[in-house]
Amino acid sequence: MSVPYTGPKVCLWTLDHPNPAALETYVANGGYAALKKILAEKVPAEKIIEEVKLSALRGRGGAGFPTGLKWSFMPRNYDGDKYVVCNTDEGEPGTFKDRDIVEFNPHQLIEGMIIAGYTLGARAGYNYIHGEIFELYQSWEKALEEARAAGYLGKNICGSGWDFDLHAHHGYGAYVCGEETALLESLEGKKGQPRFKPPFPASYGLYGKPTTINNTETLASIPWIMRHGGQAFLDLGKPNNGGTKIFSISGHVNKPGNYEIPLGTPFGDLLEMAGGVRNGHKLKAVIPGGSSAPVLPADVMMACTLDFDSIAKAGSMLGSGAVIVMDETTCMVKALERLSYFYYEESCGQCTPCREGTGWMYRVIKRIEHGEGRPEDLDLLMNVGTNIAGRTICALGDAAVGPVQSFIKHFRKEFEYHIEHKKCLVGS
């Protein structure tokens, strides 16, 4: 691949235009054409789902679950209300891609949600927007107004006789609401505490009705797939990993930001696009998929390509595509202390292992960082982690454990040095 990537982009292409968010920009470049065609030709839902399956689009929210397969779980012959919900809660530290889709290409997300609503037989859709980005909540509501005025939303869409509407729902500061069932509880006006699964949202979702929840980037990819075909989307990436993907790169790089590149791009290329490691420092470690993804040492990361399969093979996960870069001046104990505080702070408190365990891990890491660590602390941390993972209602418990176990696995010496010498090995 040439650096920087200059091929087609699925989501952030509007940034090459003067008014990226404008309805006219979107329509002038083929926007809403896929929706109109689907409605005019009454394309059967099965055909749309087949196309999405062919595209190998995998969920961009973290788990990488195949979207076509998820859509096929929605009950076809249910004649009550159904819903489609978009997850723009984006609170996973390191992730800041969905905000750019909402800010710079809102109509593609709207078209994607409408096509999803048509395919899944939904009566309405909601977009749950992260609390701290209120300005984007407002701008997305404006885009909805524009779409409504242009006849893409509301009654009798594009003269098809089909009704569908979309609304925005604004979060107010709770990371756990990114978890899909917590998000549904929050949409219902409750505390955002995750539900036991099963039942899954496809059978018991919003207000107890069948519901499909997808990430913003996932839904925004749908119009592109319907316009250019599933095969073309698949060909952008690599087998089993269709499409381009937005990588949010942050931390110790010269140009933090979003870069939309094909899945399967070597990590080194992304690092180069982001201007390389800042101040000419050496790369030390990378968290490749948002704070919940296990950390990888520099050499392992440099050998990875950026796709779900390659990063899973290296022992971490692509997650949301949030790449957190740390250079040689980073104290891994301090970095882990901050992450473990985050999970402790954000645990919803429903499950004892998560509620108690996250606090316990944080306190132990904190005392190691502050020169009060004990020789047995590392084993203790691993042990607490083992007692949380897999024993909780939602994946936040596992997410809290991943960083702790991987930081200790790859940087054990640094932790031991802290405990033994009561000070930091790197001195930052």
Next chain:
Amino acid sequence: MTLSAESLAQIDKEIAKYPADQKQSAVMAALRIAQVEKGWLAPETIEFVAAYLGMPAIAVYEVATFYNMYELEPCGRHKITVCTNLPCQLQGADKVADYLKQKLGIDFGETTPDGRFTLREGECFGTCGSGPLCLHNNHKMHTHLSPEVVDKLLDELK
């Protein structure tokens, strides 16, 4: 206790987004709107929202205490929330936070004696590429913070 006609109109707009029998879905928005008007959520404000939406007050309290952008105690005219999570920390958030604390003479969670500023520590705002950053009164984000940018911002907030 009541809210202004303008706030009530905004709440009604939120209620209309949800099915007629699901007014409760608008509770988060109603609390946000009430907080913008009143500055914080006093018990009587929470009870007003509960009555307005036909919810038990306890259910509204549960929501108000769960989400961390609601203020359950009086707070400064200008609430500054700094994200200190790892990506922002790597980009210098700690230094910005220390600068703010020193300049305002308060720690996270405190309010200046003149009631002008409250300082809070926040978790990831989903905008890490532009850090260090802060939120002003929950709704306005300021990015790429440095001591100079902070000086300018604080001067503007009377």
